[in-house]
Amino acid sequence: MPVIRGERFGNVDLVLKLQERFRTGYPDGITDVVAAYGNCYNFRVLFDDLLFTCEPNHIKAILSTDFDNFVKGDRFRATMLNVLGTGVFNSDGEMWKFHRSMTRPFFSHDRISHFDIFDRYAEDVINQMKSRLRAGYPVDFQDAISRFTLDSATEFLFGSCVNNLSAGLPYPHNVTPAEAPPGSAKISSDFARAFSQVQIIVSQRVRRSWLWPLFEPFGDKTEGPMKVVNAYIGPILKDAIEKGKMATTRPEKLSDNDTLLDHLVQLTTDPVVLKDEILNIMIAGRDTTAGTLTFVIYLLSTHPQVLARLRDEIMTKIGPANRPTYASIREMKYLRAVINETLRLFPPVPLNVRESIKATTLPSSDPLQKPHYVSANTPVSYSAFIMHRRKDLWGPDAEEFDPDRFLDNRLHKYLTPQPFIFLPFNAGPRICLGQQAGFHAFAYNEISFMLIRLLQHFTSVSLSPEAQAPGTLPPAAWAAADGRKAREKFFPKMHLTMYAHGGLWVRMTEVGEIM
Numbered sequence: 001m002p003v004i005r006g007e008r009f010g011n012v013d014l015v016l017k018l019q020e021r022f023r024t025g026y027p028d029g030i031t032d033v034v035a036a037y038g039n040c041y042n043f044r045v046l047f048d049d050l051l052f053t054c055e056p057n058h059i060k061a062i063l064s065t066d067f068d069n070f071v072k073g074d075r076f077r078a079t080m081l082n083v084l085g086t087g088v089f090n091s092d093g094e095m096w097k098f099h100r101s102m103t104r105p106f107f108s109h110d111r112i113s114h115f116d117i118f119d120r121y122a123e124d125v126i127n128q129m130k131s132r133l134r135a136g137y138p139v140d141f142q143d144a145i146s147r148f149t150l151d152s153a154t155e156f157l158f159g160s161c162v163n164n165l166s167a168g169l170p171y172p173h174n175v176t177p178a179e180a181p182p183g184s185a186k187i188s189s190d191f192a193r194a195f196s197q198v199q200i201i202v203s204q205r206v207r208r209s210w211l212w213p214l215f216e217p218f219g220d221k222t223e224g225p226m227k228v229v230n231a232y233i234g235p236i237l238k239d240a241i242e243k244g245k246m247a248t249t250r251p252e253k254l255s256d257n258d259t260l261l262d263h264l265v266q267l268t269t270d271p272v273v274l275k276d277e278i279l280n281i282m283i284a285g286r287d288t289t290a291g292t293l294t295f296v297i298y299l300l301s302t303h304p305q306v307l308a309r310l311r312d313e314i315m316t317k318i319g320p321a322n323r324p325t326y327a328s329i330r331e332m333k334y335l336r337a338v339i340n341e342t343l344r345l346f347p348p349v350p351l352n353v354r355e356s357i358k359a360t361t362l363p364s365s366d367p368l369q370k371p372h373y374v375s376a377n378t379p380v381s382y383s384a385f386i387m388h389r390r391k392d393l394w395g396p397d398a399e400e401f402d403p404d405r406f407l408d409n410r411l412h413k414y415l416t417p418q419p420f421i422f423l424p425f426n427a428g429p430r431i432c433l434g435q436q437a438g439f440h441a442f443a444y445n446e447i448s449f450m451l452i453r454l455l456q457h458f459t460s461v462s463l464s465p466e467a468q469a470p471g472t473l474p475p476a477a478w479a480a481a482d483g484r485k486a487r488e489k490f491f492p493k494m495h496l497t498m499y500a501h502g503g504l505w506v507r508m509t510e511v512g513e514i515m
């Protein structure tokens with residue numbers, strides 16, 4: 001792959017530039033490098049290859065056709081070890097197969113009990129948003145929905161909710177304490193805070209590559225927040241293990257009300273394996289789902305005609321108050337297209353990395369050119385974010401939000417012949433477990449359920465830029481950029497996953513409310 005010529009010894013300037021882009025930038029990488037070098041290149045930092053690609057046929061090889069030769073690898077694992085241990089998200093080979101096969105059955109069929117859980121917490125968060133909006137304040141949708149995903153995840157994973165919603169929603173930064181009732185403002189539970197701290201720390205490690213231990217000279221930075229996480233999970237695990245040990249018979253089949261932990265203790269009572277697995281699933285599933293819902297709401301606020309059409313579909317297929325069912329969600333083609341189009345423009349995992357085991361090649365996009373050489377033990381990062389917006393793959397309107405592209409002839413023109421151009425959930429043997437069961441995809445069901453409930457209660461959404469804390473609106477310099485970055489009205493940032501920097505403050509109109 002073309003090697004980038006940086007300006008300093010060993011291309012260290014590129015590492016610093018990348019760090020800076022992560023801190024302040026749109027998640028489109030170093031755009032001037034893409035413009036100069038094309039869709040794949042070699043950063044070659046300190047004389048070590050560090051490849052980057054946004055070519056679908058490369059990503060297909062990495063994730064699928066050459067799967068056995070591309071692993072998460074020891075470097076990646078070391079950055080996450082104190083948090084994720086050897087769980088499904090952080091292991092390779094036999095250990096990964098063991099974890100994946102242990103967890104997969106839990107996600108392989110639709111459970112009514114999950115919709116019971118979503119409904120309970122959806123009602124809670126919608127009521128809280130309504131009362132705050134009625135009092136005249138905007139709400140931070142991202143914060144509210146992250147409380148919903150944390151409470152519902154802790155309940156269906158181990159049957160013990162962290163009650164993050166009960167801490168109340170935060171007020172905007174510019175509301176004086178006198179207006180904000182004491183105790184309810186700007187607090188989130190210790191668990192939620194510790195949980196996001198560890199994710200920020202490990203994502204910084206990934207970006208610092210093998211240099212990360214130099215940034216933690218006084219010891220493991222995750223230790224403090226992990227103590228809080230462990231203190232919460234420890235007693236729950238202990239109880240579950242006791243129960244698992246006491247059970248004399250193993251049920252043939254999972255019952256609908258079983259939590260993931262109930263299921264896992266039938267297979268092992270090793271506390272480390274259990275803790276790793278539960279935390280891995282929480283990290284993989286919670287922020288990705290909250291991020292997607294936040295991005296849908298952002299895009300609906302800027303595209304009221306899409307919101308109106310989606311509400312029409314909800315009213316026709318479900319009605320103003322009925323509870324969605326798995327079957328009714330399956331029929332809602334427009335809803336699915338809205339979610340897919342959101343995942344295309346804002347994939348919650350915008351950037352990912354694998355490491356080669358043996359030396360290999362990746363095909364050139366020009367069949368007349370030689371393939372690209374990949375040496376052994378080389379990290380290859382790939383960006384779904386950049387690939388999802390490529391005009392040569394998605395057509396001239398690739399940067400526009402238009403759910404119809406998943407329904408009209410553009411689908412057959414672009415996506416059907418090249419399915420690897422759309423990878424919000426990855427692909428191949430390691431495809432997201434929340435998505436792997438096709439129609440029974442857990443992630444789509446949770447997102448659909450929540451969106452239906454929201455639009456049964458609200459008829460419009462608008463952004464409240466005045467409520468965003470200073471520095472959390474898109475930087476003025478973006479206005480000079482090309483494409484949608486110049487028009488963006490929120491600040492997408494990334495740690496392990498993508499999120500709205502400073503939250504997404506919105507106002508919403510309730511059904512029946514006169515505007």
Ligand code: HEM
Pocket residue numbers: 088089090100280281284285286288289292347348349352353424425426429430431432433434435442443
């Ligand atoms: C819109 C929501 C979601 C998105 C966009 C998403 C995306 C992804 C992506 C890109 C990966 C691959 C990461 C990698 O291998 O490097 C992944 C893996 C995974 N996801 Fe999701 N995810 C979502 C929701 C969920 C949910 C709700 C769950 C479970 C409750 C879940 C469980 C997992 C697990 C366990 C893995 C690791 C699979 C393995 O390595 O074998 N995800 N997800």
